[in-house]
Amino acid sequence: MRLALITLFVLIFSQFGSARAESEPQISVPNMEVHHVWAKPNYGPNSAAYFMLTNKGKTPLYLIEATSPLSKRVELHTHIHKDGVMKMRKVKEPIEISPGKTLTFAPAGYHVMLFAMEKKLKEGDKLPLTLIFKDGTKHPVIAKVKKGSSHDDHRGSH
Ligand SMILES: [Cu+2]
Numbered sequence: 242m243r244l245a246l247i248t249l250f251v252l253i254f255s256q257f258g259s260a261r262a263e264s265e266p267q268i269s270v271p272n273m274e275v276h277h278v279w280a281k282p283n284y285g286p287n288s289a290a291y292f293m294l295t296n297k298g299k300t301p302l303y304l305i306e307a308t309s310p311l312s313k314r315v316e317l318h319t320h321i322h323k324d325g326v327m328k329m330r331k332v333k334e335p336i337e338i339s340p341g342k343t344l345t346f347a348p349a350g351y352h353v354m355l356f357a358m359e360k361k362l363k364e365g366d367k368l369p370l371t372l373i374f375k376d377g378t379k380h381p382v383i384a385k386v387k388k389g390s391s392h393d394d395h396r397g398s399h
Contacts, residue, residue, distance in 0.1 A: 267382045268372075272298030273338075280368045280384040281348075283361040287320075290353040290370055290384045291346040296338040301373035303335035304344075310369055311362075312355035319351050329354070335375050348389050362386045 268275035280290035290309075296302045307315050317332045327349065335352065338344045338346055346352055353370065362368060366386040373379050 249334060269381045270380075272296065272300075273302060273380075275372065275380065275382055278370070278382045278384045280353075280355075280386050281389060282363050282366075282386055283358060286357050287358045288312075288355045288358055288362050288368075289348070290315065290355065290368060291348070291351075292353075292382065292384070293343055293345045293373075294338055295343040296340050299340050301340065304338065304372060305335045305375050306373040307353045309355055311360055312358045314356040315370075316354045316356070317351070318340075318354040320349050338369040364388060 266274040266276040267278055273294060275292050275294050278290070278292040281288050289339075290307075294302070294304070304317065307317060315369050318329045318334060319332050320327050321330050322328075329352075332351070336344065344351070355368075364386055368384040368386060369381065370384055371379050371381050
């Protein structure tokens with residue numbers, strides 16, 4: 242009886258563990274957490290990646306760059322409304338994340354733009370990315386490739 246209870250407990254606990262896995266942070270250091278890292282399948286040669294970054298420290302974080310071995314040109318982008326049209330724009334200044342705040346990279350907002358990829362991403366692929374901060378720290382993450390909802394297709398032009 243006791244063994245059965247323990248087995249049941251282990252089963253429930255491991256189920257819980259696997260359900261949580263996707264939202265578990267990929268970066269978990271004293272001053273930040275990064276989770277929900279994902280990328281779009283390619284539409285043409287380019288793709289875009291997204292994540293959520295929480296500043297758990299007491300000073301602002303500044304994201305300045307992202308890199309990937311699958312793209313020679315990676316830029317941090319955002320969308321702006323100009324003359325009634327939504328356009329992508331390269332972010333030249335560091336992206337500040339205040340203490341306690343979470344910054345969400347998402348379709349139609351901030352995104353990591355990957356140009357001229359060496360390999361087309363398809364659903365289920367994994368895309369390695371490195372996030373680089375103003376203080377020189379670099380954090381590797383793996384984006385899971387999946388489709389977003391249809392309205393947030395990343396088809397903007399440059
Ligand atoms: Cu872009």
